[in-house]
Amino acid sequence: MYILYIFRFFIQKEEGMSCCSFLDLTEADLNLMELNMDRTEFVVQEDGSLISECNDDPNASQRIRVRSDIQERRNTQSMTGTNKVPLHMFSRFGTVRATLLHRVAEGQALVLAANGSFTENNRRALMRILISELIKVHGSCYPPDEAKVALAQAIVTEFPLLRNTRTKKGYEHYYDEETRRGFIEYRLWNVRRTLSPSQKKYKTKALDSGKTTPVSPNINLLSQEELDSKIAWMKCTNPSDSNKQNIATHLQETLQNRRDWIIKKSPNISQILHEYPRLLDYNGEMINNEFRYFFKEKSVNFLARFPSYYCPRILEYAKLNRLDVYNRLKNITDVNLRALFILADLLRINNAMLAQQGDKGKGKMKGKKRQRSSEEAEMIEKEKIDVPSTFLVRFAGTPLPQSIQEASATGSIIIPPYIVCTQEENGRNSYFVQGDGWLIKPRNNNPVTAFDLLFKVYFALKICYPAGLQIFYNFIESYVYDLGTKARGVVTSLHVNLSNLKLDKIASEEFIFGS
Template sequence: MSLCIKNKFGILPTTELLFLDETDTVVDEEVMHDLLDANPSICLLAKDCEEFTPTDCSTPNSSTLQVLDVEMSSLSTSHQSSVAEGAHTAATDDAAEIAKKMVQEALEKNAGGQDIIEEYIRSKTLTHNTRRHLVNILVSHMVEKHGRVPVRMQKEKYGLGIVTLFPNLRDPFSTKGYEHFYDGVSGTGYLAWRLKTVQRKVTKRSVESSPHGALLGGPSLKRSIAAEQQADGDAVREAISLLLHSSDDAVIRSKMRDTFQHRHEMVHNPEMTTEVLKTYPRFLDVKGLINQDFTLLFGGDTSSKLLEKWDSTFKSKIIEEARCLTPTHTVRHLLMSAENQDTEPSADWDSDIAALLLLVHLLPPQPIGKKAAKISADAASERLVVYHKSCCSFEEALSKRDHKHPYLLAAGRNRNRIDQFYIALDKKLIPCEAASAVGAFDELFKLHFVFNLAYDDSLHNFYTFVQTTVYNIDIGKTKESPRVREFRAKLLN
């Protein structure tokens, strides 16, 4: 290579040359062919080895032999150069097109993504709120596809995809045009900032949802969906629109079934969890949708276990074990109610609710953490079911309770004459399909899995026992306290 250059430019054969790249780094002649093949448009500088000074290599002095622009045209034909340049351009265009398609598909799969595309088509730009929505959707997609810590190349691909799909968002003054969305050099930009927020939220959510250890079974476990013919993209948006306006229960159930996969993705997406009831408000006025989603998640056999086994297997044994409890005022009344022996009909709950509350006393709350305040079984029971007198306002009852976990609201003339059960969630009421107490509790339990909601800490033992022992869900995958294991052994042996 060196001899070819000397012959071309009339340099003495005995002259020793050094070759430097654009960063003033000396290029070994042995690797020069590989370097030129990899980057045909590179510009190299040739200098006399005897006069070369590393501290002043970019500015040749009077003793410098000559600065030679050694380009691909000096070493090969102009045809090779044009082919290489064309290949490089084509590769860049291909990468941009792939990134554009990825961003477009991510938006089209999201219920609000099409609105972003339509706003850009209409106004040739995006408002600040829409841009934030765009970033939220794409960061959620990125986390879903690549985990909470995507590499720089993946984040840059999303930035490239945004400005390729929405060219008016490209920054003409930056090197790549998308640095305001993601700058790989500084690690800043809208995507990077949003990703950090998501990482903090997910970490906090993980700690709150799994306070009892590393085992991952329970409501927070994302599961594979066996349901067929699930809607996606435009079909999801059309189904959601129809759900908002339809008054036909059969149509609503059908469209809720078709969009089950979309809902399951939403509840396991930290950025979308709180939006489920806003996107699917029919939970609030159509009964039976909780049961339908749970059955799609686990199958009919698992879904029916509590109702099939309650009277024959569990209720009588719970009452029998409760007789060994310390006979407090509450326990005595619950036992009488469970056995239908309460002499004051209006004083306490019906038989099934009483038995469930006795189970809370048999599996009482355990403090979580050294500084956690201990809560009594009576107080924990009030987090499971609350009585609401029929003549009183629901809004007033909900406003008095600032509780983030779901619970049963039992509405009736008195405690043992309940007319309707509701599940209270985020100060909203989901009507229960079942008229019985055990059927209403069945829906409350299932709601945790349908909406990916962690158990109330004070009821963790209670719910874990129901999950593993009654429904047989995630046995061996869920951390159980010794109290739960001991009680199961008593009941089943």
């Protein structure tokens, strides 16, 4: 361990001693030199040189102490040099809190935020400081997994509000040792981008083109003759109350054949609804049945959770941390609809992600949904189209952007389903799910039931989510419906912040279902 002393000491300039030379001295060296610590003092100038002054020096008040960055450099050199750094060590200061407080103003602000309302900007600053320290400790942009796990554990241990209570260990969003993913690894990836090829430890490898997964061969499909007979019956049957049960039965019996056809042939929305027009009937009940067949009780999760739990938290979070977004959307009177817009804005996809969804992003959906055309992502990025107000909810009298209409007319893109809000004569709003020229009006007409139906239409027809709403729908899938979908890091981070938000006082009448 290196010992620093502030003392006075007369020294000849020709001896060539500098402050760095002094910092290399150990306690044994100082004793060997027989220095009287009561009478001597070293003073380090701003340029790093060592000077000596007498006790009666009139300029004594202008001297400076050894700068902390010099000591930090010495500590780093001692750890990464002859002394082996423990694999689990992530900071020279021992804890996350001490590491942050070493940054004074910025660190203090982060400590306060981590114990209160933590934003995505806070999270990015946290990673920037901690990863910088992690790299210094190990002298490499490739620190050991043990250090990354220890850092992730320390973050959620010292700041419990940053823990993800929905996972086994609670820190996987910062670093998951099984997948080697998380905010710690993502920050290291960004740092490594500046390295030269010779400095990089691993070479990038092209991802597989994720082909769609067909229906399991163990599932019994109807013969073509049986399928054609049932489709013909549904096309010719009037969707009356008396025929409702038979229609529901026929749709369920043809479900596996329908999904196998959608996956293998990738028909568009109109082609699917031409073959199975009864999906549009009964105010979306047939669509809901299709979703319930796969997810059973989870079918009601959005209706049960979003208005009562997520809506007030999203609004409060925006009011505290994203006032610009909150004020821009405050004219939307329905709080649930406003919360959906805010959530889509908070999870707005960035330009880098949009670029990856062009030609290079084709076929990387791993079979979950049919891939989008690259033209859609390119158009959104090029023309700065506002995705939430274009592909989530549109109000009557606001046509789609001209470029989208033209691209749809030529067939280069398919307009995905979205909610249409219209105003009736009595002044009340009505909501429909619209897609490719067809409309479905939910039975209990309000924004919550309309979005619930919209989400299930995407699933039933296996439509890829619009470019720009990928992260938004990942949040809806992973946490609101709880479908077992792997949540993205930014989604988990926002959910942790929302879950730990303290709502001291909320007017209950403001959050009445469908208000």
